[in-house]
Amino acid sequence: MFDNIFGIHEKALLLHEQRVSVLANNLANANTPNFKARDIDFAAVLGNAAGETSLPVAVTNAAHFSLNQDPVALDDLQYRNPFQASLDGNTVETPVEQAAFSENNVRYQASLTFINSDIAELQLAIVGQ
Amino acid sequence: MSLFSVFNVSGSALNAETVRLNTTASNLANAESADGDPTKVYRGRHAVFQTMMDQTDSSWDGASASAGVRVLGVVESTAPPTMRFQPDNPKANKDGYVYSSNVNSIEEMTNMISANRSFATNVECINTARDLLLKTIAMGH
Numbered sequence: 001m002f003d004n005i006f007g008i009h010e011k012a013l014l015l016h017e018q019r020v021s022v023l024a025n026n027l028a029n030a031n032t033p034n035f036k037a038r039d040i041d042f043a044a045v046l047g048n049a050a051g052e053t054s055l056p057v058a059v060t061n062a063a064h065f066s067l068n069q070d071p072v073a074l075d076d077l078q079y080r081n082p083f084q085a086s087l088d089g090n091t092v093e094t095p096v097e098q099a100a101f102s103e104n105n106v107r108y109q110a111s112l113t114f115i116n117s118d119i120a121e122l123q124l125a126i127v128g129q
Numbered sequence: 130m131s132l133f134s135v136f137n138v139s140g141s142a143l144n145a146e147t148v149r150l151n152t153t154a155s156n157l158a159n160a161e162s163a164d165g166d167p168t169k170v171y172r173g174r175h176a177v178f179q180t181m182m183d184q185t186d187s188s189w190d191g192a193s194a195s196a197g198v199r200v201l202g203v204v205e206s207t208a209p210p211t212m213r214f215q216p217d218n219p220k221a222n223k224d225g226y227v228y229s230s231n232v233n234s235i236e237e238m239t240n241m242i243s244a245n246r247s248f249a250t251n252v253e254c255i256n257t258a259r260d261l262l263l264k265t266i267a268m269g270h
Contacts, residue, residue, distance in 0.1 A: 013265075020261065021131040021138060024254045028142030029198050030247055031149070032178040094250060105257055112264055119269040 009111040016108040023101045034089035037080040135258035139251040141197030146248040156232045163229040165222035171230040173206035
């Protein structure tokens with residue numbers, strides 16, 4: 001019963017946490033020559049984690065490939081396409097990264113709020129008043 | 130916990146930007162220094178940044194996420210010093226010329242603004258990570 005009480009928010013929280021460090025790293029290297037900004041394709045990774053990427057593929061023959069889905073494939077870091085490439089080979093665009101950072105921040109807090117309300121509900125049920 | 134790595138990553142950036150601000154301050158302070166010998170005159174200094182790869186972070190396979198930035202070194206500008214005719218300058222050579230430093234003050238000012246903005250951005254990152262961590266610690270209360 002308690003295996004999955006927080007639903008997708010548990011995984012979302014972990015992913016958001018990892019994305020914070022990726023984006024902080026981009027911002028830290030905003031002035032490093034030849035640094036390439038990276039990011040997580042959030043929807044794809046979370047879809048993977050939730051097993052919602054595609055319909056399950058039936059393996060009816062030994063020659064068929066099975067699509068075993070890793071819970072969270074952490075080599076999902078992808079390079080960002082800059083709007084305007086800079087001469088020193090750096091692809092960090094500080095405003096883009098800042099926007100992504102604050103969006104991620106809000107989403108993290110949203111997941112946290114959902115988990116907190118789940119905990120509050122459970123506590124209410126346990127106390128029974 | 131990757132949120133803790135933000136402190137290392139952004140902290141390294143704060144350090145790197147501080148070095149950059151230091152070189153800028155040094156360059157601006159010496160912008161007007163002059164000498165009769167072109168090899169002895171002050172030359173503009175610039176910090177060179179490099180991404181630091183943290184291979185010890187095992188939570189990311191292959192492509193390491195938390196890296197940060199470090200100062201690879203400080204290079205001196207190779208631009209030629211400008212020659213000025215100042216026969217009354219005690220440092221002037223026998224022809225009455227002094228060589229003034231090759232610091233470009235406008236370039237240094239823009240460098241300073243850039244370093245300032247980057248510093249503020251990274252402080253903001255640290256503050257955000259701290260807030261998120263504090264909220265996570267308070268989970269369920």
